[in-house]
């Protein structure tokens with residue numbers, strides 16, 4: 275049931291006393307580089323969804339999963355989503371794996387400037403990297419890199435990616451540190467590339483259908499989970515941006531209490 279698409283928002287609003295929007299934040303950040311349209315370049319979530327759906331629908335018999343078997347795979351982005359792409363490609367039987375991480379490698383142990391009880395900013399090794407080390411004897415991550423260009427053959431199929439090394443550089447005007455190209459590059463031959471470069475908010479067609487306003491980060495703007503539209507609430511990633519399961523659980527509970535307060539005038543939740 276595609277609310278805001280096939281299912282009209284108006285009919286939902288007319289049928290319920292309160293509506294909670296919790297559709298996630300799956301609008302992916304794209305890479306605006308030459309060759310982006312090559313066959314074999316996919317958003318990470320499209321790849322992962324195709325594999326899970328094909329598995330659940332038919333145990334892969336429908337052949338609809340994007341398949342990394344026998345292919346060199348490039349994963350762009352080193353978060354949880356990138357890690358899932360690494361693990362999935364390895365389990366499908368990819369022939370090689372490289373994962374690009376824009377930021378510098380974190381230290382193995384806490385730096386003096388990052389004492390307990392601060393969140394430890396240390397190198398994480400997740401199952402994608404562990405399985406890559408077991409299979410190919412290497413951590414797939416290459417730090418301070420990004421794709422400069424995708425190369426394709428005459429049929430439009432991805433053949434390689436030109437990868438730039440990056441260095442941190444402070445912008446004197448804003449004081450912010452940006453990652454900028456060093457001028458050094460290398461080319462990685464690959465047939466598949468998965469873009470896991472983060473998310474830029476919720477699908478705007480759902481927000482538009484309900485007339486709710488968005489923040490500058492593309493998430494639904496709320497005050498105590500209430501949107502600008504009467505009886506419409508929002509929670510989870512759709513409200514706070516791509517986050518963690520624990521926050522999804524917490525926001526669901528807190529939002530339910532606000533809905534209860536709205537409907538009853540008080541809440542015991």
Ligand SMILES: Cc1cc2nc3c(=O)[nH]c(=O)nc-3n(C[C@H](O)[C@H](O)[C@H](O)COP(=O)(O)OP(=O)(O)OC[C@H]3O[C@@H](n4cnc5c(N)ncnc54)[C@H](O)[C@@H]3O)c2cc1C
Pocket residue numbers: 275276277278279296297298299319322354355358480509510511512516517518519520522
């Ligand atoms: C690839 C990936 C890996 C992740 N790994 C981790 C991890 O290891 N640990 C962790 O804590 N978090 C992880 N996260 C984040 C975590 O999945 C989310 O923070 C969490 O699921 C958010 O919960 P949610 O309920 O807000 O949204 P979601 O879980 O995204 O749920 C949204 C639901 O709304 C449905 N929906 C969307 N649009 C519509 C519509 N128009 N009509 C009807 N239904 C709709 C979707 O089908 C979905 O079921 C990961 C996220 C991704 C994408």
